Amino acid sequence: MKDCLEVNVVRFIHLLRHTGVRIGSGEVIDALNALTLLDLSDRRSVRAALQATLVKRPGERAVFDRAFDLFFAPPEEKQQVTARHHHKWEKRQDMIRQAEEELTFQGQALELSDREKTVYASIPEADRQKILDYVKKTAEGKNVEQHFRPILESVVKGSLSYWRKSLRNELDLSEAPDTGDRELNALLEGVGSTGEGGFASLLEEDMQNIADKDLPRARELIRRLARQMVARITRRYRQSKKHKQLDLRKSIRSNIRFGGTMFRLRYRSRRIQKPRLVLLCDVSGSMARYASFVLQFIYGIHSVVGSIESFVFSEDLERVTPYFGQSDFNTTMLQIINRSAEWGRGTNIATALRTLRVKFPSVLTGDSYVIIVSDTKTMALDEAAKELAQLRRKVKDVVWLNTMPDTDWENAKTVMAFQKLVRMFPCNTLADLEKVMRKKIFV
Amino acid sequence: MEVTIPALRKAFRDVGYITDEEVVITVYLALKLEKPLLIEGAPGVGKTELAKVLAALFDTELIRLQCYEGLDENKALYEWNYQRQLLKIQISRETACTEDLERDLFAREYLLERPLLRAIQADRKVVLLIDEVDKTDEEFEAFLFEVLSDFQVSVPELGTLAARQIPVVVLTSNNERELSDGLKRRCVYLYLDYPGVDREIEIIRARIPDIGEKLSTEVARAVALIRSDQDVRKKPSIAETLDWARALLALEKDRLTKAGVNQTINLLLKTKADLDAFHKNIGASRLEEYVRAEKG
Structure with a gap:
């Protein structure tokens, strides 16, 4: 027993x-x-x-x-869960098999991940047929040799990536890790997919995909993260004991009354230096959702790190610092969205950075950190890179929080160009945002 | 008091600490396993109160270590009485032999016991409350879990001082920062949330016996509604609920009315932002309607 x-x-x-x-x-x-x-x-x-x-x-x-x-749970319920899991597993295996049989190049299956194969088998029949026709035509083309295969694979992967995003609400691609125990595998899948997740699941969700119904919970989570960050920032400043130095002059003066015996020591500590932050938040069409979360987070820590200069940009740049600290976050956001000419337009990072350099030179000092929140997609890439290099020389550091998933970075020219110039971190979930702020900016 | 689940349950009720069975079981396990009890939860849900209640149940002393940023071992564990040692040196400068003097200077009488050492050195089992541990620095936290795992401390001049009785240790945290895994591993963990409406009605009636059934129910329902408002930052604590109920009672109200709410709401919500959020999102009239409708 x-x-x-x-x-x-x-x-x-x-x-x-x-x-x-x-x-x-x-x-x-x-x-x-x-x-x-x-x-x-x-x-x-x-x-x-x-x-x-x-x-x-x-x-x-x-x-x-x-x-x-x-x-x-009672044994019969557990058996049902295991049976359901097994059924789902078999179905998935069938889908993978189907993809392997159909997507071939000169007799060999294309090298795709199991997830990509599942996406292929899940897309509508007509669209699947289009991919299949393309693969067949390519494979049967004149002078097509084996070395053409990676190119074909890359095209197919690109198409499946599009479908994965389009079908993200309908497709269940969750894959529980293998525990080595069939029953536990089944239970693990049940634990992962039953009901609504707590804050933990919101933290890992792509900010763009956070549903409207989850917004109040997301707001509460951001508020909590910001509060924790505030506690951290202020603590860092007050960890003065280690930096304290004995103030001999004051100590001697205050101990004269004890005949020079050092009863009471007097210390001095360094003046607290709060980082000066300049936040540039991309609010173009593709970025609006991310921007509202990032601004909310910054709003939360604004009260302690008083010197945050905030700007939003899309086709040009606009200063929004005056909106912060006057009213609650919702009103602030409404003000920014209603009054900003930039919200929801296209992106021109070069123009935005030029405006920053020309119109607001006073915020770009040797002790300021510039945080750029953007998916890097922009017009006039070369000019933007030049402006960014100029900006980097003027300030202490430039940190780029990139909302594009890092799996897509290697195919993005803009990421390649900007990554050479500044420190860039993925930031498409609240967990990323919190981690970057905690570990990379307020270290 | 013999530690059993029914005895704890009854004792909690007798001292007016109304709580869920889960809390009783967790406290029971912490006591039986002789492990520190780490309580997390929002401010005002009764974390510190639980430590006080335990001290009352065991009829023992409550030793409290209030944590804050910059708290160090000198303030938490022990410190040599520097001034007294210097005085002793001055007085004995001419007479005493140096070795005797040095031995004397590091005797127990020059040791200033701080809360942790006092709890370890107490003759009888005490309750040690380490309040708001999340406010300390990480270095102090590491030091703390060493003390809590062995219940002994080393004073270089005196040797190792082991606990005479293992104290009942209660740590509280407002979850302002995540505590280290090391500290959490050594503790039995309890998360306290705001009580549900029925539980809060029980608490109000236990603490304010004079209150009427209707008023206590309406107060509990109103507070639950206010707490559910996402824009209210500082949620009303249980103590504030009780203060509010007492205030309404003092104004001879037997029901929650719009006028009563307007006269007393600042006992519940204490920042301008929260009061504004309340008036904007709920308002006294709607609150009155809500608690009445719920009742119907």
Whole structure:
């Protein structure tokens, strides 16, 4: 019986670990010890004990609840979950097989990932036929040799990437990791897809895909992230103890009354230097959604890092600093969107940077950090690169938060051009945004 | 008090700490496993109160270490009484032998015990509350989990001081920054959320016995609605709910009315931004309608 309990608890922990919950071996022992103190027939007690000993981040509670309900379900329910998973797995294998049989080049299957093969099998019949016709025509063309295959693969991958984005709401491409245990695989898939995720799932979601219904939760999450960031920034400034230096003159003066014995030491510390930030946020059509999240985050830390100069740009640049700090975020955003001439237009980074250089030279000083939030897509690439190089020379650092997924970077000319000049980080999820701010800017 | 789940449940009720079964079980496990209890949750959900209640249940001393930025070992653990040592040197300059003097200077009487050392050195089991641990620096946190794993500290001049009794340790955090895995691993974890409406009604009635059934229900429902407003930044705490209910009672209200809300809302919401959000999104009239409609 005891062995059975231990095996079950360890398997449950195995499941939790695969969902991303960090559990150390000490915590496993705590969980087992806790269960020996409770009535195991009381489901509520078992749940509370495992939760108290294993789950130590508020964001993990939702995952724990789903995992607990699935793992400690009656055997027949678990069998159903496993059967459903197996059925789905078989269906997926059929789709992969179909793609391998159809997408061939001179008798050999094209090298595509399983995910791409699944996308191919999921797109509408007529569009699938178009891809197939193209592959066949190319493969059967005159003087087409083996070395033409990577080019064909690249074209097919590009097309499938388009379909993956178009069908993202209909396609289930989630792939749970393999635990080496069929039942756990099935449960893991159930844990990953049951109900609504907590803040954790919002953090990892592409900001562009955050649904309208999730916006209040996203706002709350950003507020929380900004608050944590504020706590961090202010803490950094106050870590003065290490930088404190003995102020001999003051110490001697204040200890004269004790006959020169140093009862009370006086210290001096360096003046706090807050970073001067210049934020340039791309608000062109493709970027509007990202911009609203990034501006909200910056709005949250504006109160402590007072010297943030904020600009929005698309075809040209516009200063929006005066809107911050006067009213709540929604009003501020409305003001920016209503009054800004730039919101939702095309992008010309060269013009925007030139305007910054010519009209606002005072914000570009040797101690300022410039943060650019943009997907890099722009007209007049060469000019933009020149302007960026000029900007880099004027300020302490330029950090580019790129909302384009980093998997697409290698095919983007603009990314290649700008990456040589400035530090660039992917930033298409709230988790990315938080990480970059925490680790790369406010280090 | 013997530590069992029913005994804890009853004791919590007797002192007016109304809470969920999950909390009772978690506290029970922390006590039985002799592990620190780490409580996270929004401000005002009753984290610190739980430590006070535990001290009351065990009829023991509550030793509190209030954390803040820059808190270091000298303030948390011990410090030599520097001034007193200097005075001793001045007084004994002519008379004492140097070696005796040095030995004397590092005797226990010159040691200023700070909360952590006091809790470890107490003759009977005490409750040690380490409040708002998320406000400390990461270095201090690392030091803290060393103390909490062994319950002993090393004073170079005196040797190792081990705990006479392992104290009941309660750490609280407002989740302003994530605590280290090391600290979390050593603790039993409890996340306290705002109570649901029914639980809050129970709390109000337990703490304010004179309050009527209608008013307590309407207050709890109104507070739940206000807390659900995303634009209200500082959500009303349980203590603020109680203050609000007491204020309404003092004004001889037996129901929640628009006038009553307007007269007393600043006991619940304490920033201009939150008051503005309340008036804009909910308003006193709608609040009155809401609590009445819910009732119907």
